[in-house]
Amino acid sequence: MMSFAGTGQNQIKEMDEFARKGRGRQRRERAIRIFFFCIALASITTLGLIVVFLFMEGLPIFAKVSVNDFIFGRYWYPTDEPPDFGIFALIMASLAVTTVASVISIPLGVLTALYLAEVASARIRELVKPIVELLAALPSVVIGFFGMVVVAPFLQEVFDLPTGLNLFNASLMLAFMSIPTICSISEDAIFSVPTELKEASLALGATHLETIVRVIVPASISGIATAIILGMSRAIGETMVVLMVAGGATLIPSSLFDPVRPMPASIAAEMAEAPFRGDHYYALFATGIVLFIFTLLFNVVADHIAHKYRQVGAATL
Amino acid sequence: MNESETTLMEPGAMSSSALKGAEKEQNDMIKPSHARERRRRVFQRSAFGLFRIAAAVNGTALAIIIYFLVARGWRAINWTFLTQPPIDSMTKGGILPCIIGTLCLSMGAILVALPIGVASAIYLNEYARPGRVLRVIRLGINNLAGVPSIVFGLFGLALFVVLLGFGVSILSGALTLGAMTLPVIIGASEEALRAVPDTYREASLGLGATKWQTIYRVVLPAALPGILTGAILGIGRAAGETAPIMFTAAVFYSPSLPSSIFDEIMALPYHIYVLATAGTEIEATRHLQYGTALVLIVLVLGLNLVAIVYRARLRRRLG
Numbered sequence: 318m319m320s321f322a323g324t325g326q327n328q329i330k331e332m333d334e335f336a337r338k339g340r341g342r343q344r345r346e347r348a349i350r351i352f353f354f355c356i357a358l359a360s361i362t363t364l365g366l367i368v369v370f371l372f373m374e375g376l377p378i379f380a381k382v383s384v385n386d387f388i389f390g391r392y393w394y395p396t397d398e399p400p401d402f403g404i405f406a407l408i409m410a411s412l413a414v415t416t417v418a419s420v421i422s423i424p425l426g427v428l429t430a431l432y433l434a435e436v437a438s439a440r441i442r443e444l445v446k447p448i449v450e451l452l453a454a455l456p457s458v459v460i461g462f463f464g465m466v467v468v469a470p471f472l473q474e475v476f477d478l479p480t481g482l483n484l485f486n487a488s489l490m491l492a493f494m495s496i497p498t499i500c501s502i503s504e505d506a507i508f509s510v511p512t513e514l515k516e517a518s519l520a521l522g523a524t525h526l527e528t529i530v531r532v533i534v535p536a537s538i539s540g541i542a543t544a545i546i547l548g549m550s551r552a553i554g555e556t557m558v559v560l561m562v563a564g565g566a567t568l569i570p571s572s573l574f575d576p577v578r579p580m581p582a583s584i585a586a587e588m589a590e591a592p593f594r595g596d597h598y599y600a601l602f603a604t605g606i607v608l609f610i611f612t613l614l615f616n617v618v619a620d621h622i623a624h625k626y627r628q629v630g631a632a633t634l
Numbered sequence: 635m636n637e638s639e640t641t642l643m644e645p646g647a648m649s650s651s652a653l654k655g656a657e658k659e660q661n662d663m664i665k666p667s668h669a670r671e672r673r674r675r676v677f678q679r680s681a682f683g684l685f686r687i688a689a690a691v692n693g694t695a696l697a698i699i700i701y702f703l704v705a706r707g708w709r710a711i712n713w714t715f716l717t718q719p720p721i722d723s724m725t726k727g728g729i730l731p732c733i734i735g736t737l738c739l740s741m742g743a744i745l746v747a748l749p750i751g752v753a754s755a756i757y758l759n760e761y762a763r764p765g766r767v768l769r770v771i772r773l774g775i776n777n778l779a780g781v782p783s784i785v786f787g788l789f790g791l792a793l794f795v796v797l798l799g800f801g802v803s804i805l806s807g808a809l810t811l812g813a814m815t816l817p818v819i820i821g822a823s824e825e826a827l828r829a830v831p832d833t834y835r836e837a838s839l840g841l842g843a844t845k846w847q848t849i850y851r852v853v854l855p856a857a858l859p860g861i862l863t864g865a866i867l868g869i870g871r872a873a874g875e876t877a878p879i880m881f882t883a884a885v886f887y888s889p890s891l892p893s894s895i896f897d898e899i900m901a902l903p904y905h906i907y908v909l910a911t912a913g914t915e916i917e918a919t920r921h922l923q924y925g926t927a928l929v930l931i932v933l934v935l936g937l938n939l940v941a942i943v944y945r946a947r948l949r950r951r952l953g
Binding site for chain 1: 674675677681682685686689691692693695696702703750753754756757758760761762770771773774775777778780781782783784785786787788789791792793797813816817820844845846867870871873874875876877880881903904906907910920923924927930931934935938939942946
């Protein structure tokens with residue numbers, strides 16, 4: 318009887334000990350979880366800091382120039398006396414190079430994705446996918462350099478132009494920078510269309526092409542749309558290419574072969590000379606705000622499409 | 635004799651001519667005529683040809699770029715070029731300070747981005763439950779990945795160079811590049827963690843390990859090769875970027891090698907840009923520009939190839 322009670326007490330003691338340990342373990346686990354959560358917030362914090370600092374250094378210009386005059390002003394003479402801070406020509410140049418680049422990169426990117434996901438044999442796919450990845454890995458300054466020393470003289474000679482550094486050259490280089498983005502995200506979306514859909518279509522007598530056009534592309538259209546928008550976002554934000562090959566003239570483009578000066582080029586070229594915290598410096602940061610808002614819009618739209626029109630199948634977008 | 639009557643009759647009672655007629659009609663419905671079939675096939679073949687051409691254009695573009703850089707750049711590359719600093723206002727000599735600068739910057743960037751990126755990925759893949767918080771974090775990562783490189787440059791200038799007083803330095807550049815590389819690392823690490831089978835986790839938890847012990851002792855070691863692949867890709871990305879370091883770390887010319895992280899630095903991408911657009915002798919230094927570009931793409935594409943081959947082997951082992 319005595320010994321039994323003793324064991325019981327020992328047991329209770331042991332269980333207490335165990336529970337205490339368990340609670341300690343639980344507390345530690347919670348702390349670790351919170352630690353990781355805090356670090357996971359780093360990305361969004363960085364994004365927030367980017368916004369804060371862009372606005373902090375960019376907003377002062379609007380004490381001198383109204384938002385309307387800044388965005389729709391035709392003249393960008395930041396070093397003249399008095400200076401003109403109108404970035405309409407820069408915005409138009411950015412939109413123009415992005416549009417022309419998209420005209421080239423969307424068909425090429427999507428068709429390559431279709432080829433990889435539907436037509437190519439496994440062996441060819443293993444060969445072509447790394448090529449697309451390497452194309453994405455090429456440093457932008459190298460592509461810009463290539464456009465300057467190889468493509469520009471070529472264009473100048475073939476089309477008999479005053480300069481090979483122009484809108485078309487920049488768009489061409491940008492296209493090849495956004496093709497990998499468009500291609501790999503589209504391919505992911507196309508590849509994840511369930512085989513049942515494809516098999517059903519083929520069983521009804523449709524050819525492979527008809528299946529692709531009528532079944533596979535519609536089923537993955539949201540993924541493809543996301544890919545296209547992200548590709549365009551990459552093109553509008555790209556700096557080195559437009560800095561080196563777009564020509565640099567601050568004018569609203571009227572022809573495909575006009576030299577232009579998109580927003581990133583203007584920021585990169587002028588920041589070194591702009592007096593610290595002078596009007597020019599503020600104006601360049603404000604241009605950064607406009608550029609940032611453009612890319613943010615592209616990304617938010619892409620995110621919206623990817624979530625709202627959740628595609629058939631399980632693409633990891 | 636009309637068709638409707640025939641179809642109502644017993645098959646055996648059907649006259650032979652009526653049978654033929656019915657069969658023909660059925661054939662018309664199910665099997666299209668040969669001409670149409672051929673048209674569909676030709677159409678398909680030409681469309682697939684178009685797909686193939688699109689893929690070929692990409693390959694050709696890559697090949698042309700690499701061809702020109704190698705053909706015009708390899709002559710510039712020799713021992714002096716790789717081991718000497720530039721001389722005579724950068725019209726002669728080598729690119730050693732740029733190589734060292736790029737290595738410093740990309741290593742610094744990965745030192746910043748790897749711990750934060752892997753920890754973020756661990757939260758996203760191991761702890762987070764679907765919901766609004768997760769959605770916001772993901773939106774943050776996606777948008778950070780989409781921020782233009784020049785905007786990162788502005789951000790680095792305002793925060794690290796000016797506000798925190800690091801000046802134009804390796805530290806400012808590495809932090810800026812690290813912020814830019816973060817989404818790449820998070821993406822690759824998440825993929826690596828996702829590839830670890832749930833049975834590993836269940837076995838560990840079943841043996842009484844806590845969640846953290848499971849992550850630290852089981853999941854992370856299994857995901858490590860994939861995470862390293864991501865790190866290599868991140869280094870490659872950081873090494874090739876120009877815009878983020880233009881205002882934060884890089885200079886035209888520096889007479890000495892850096893001695894601390896607060897020194898400004900020369901870097902390969904910026905060197906190409908400077909020589910090609912703002913140098914004193916743009917035409918005369920073409921061979922140096924090609925040589926520098928060749929060194930940069932060998933470095934960047936080499937890192938990427940290593941990562942691609944390594945990853946392909948990993949996938950084969952896992953799948």
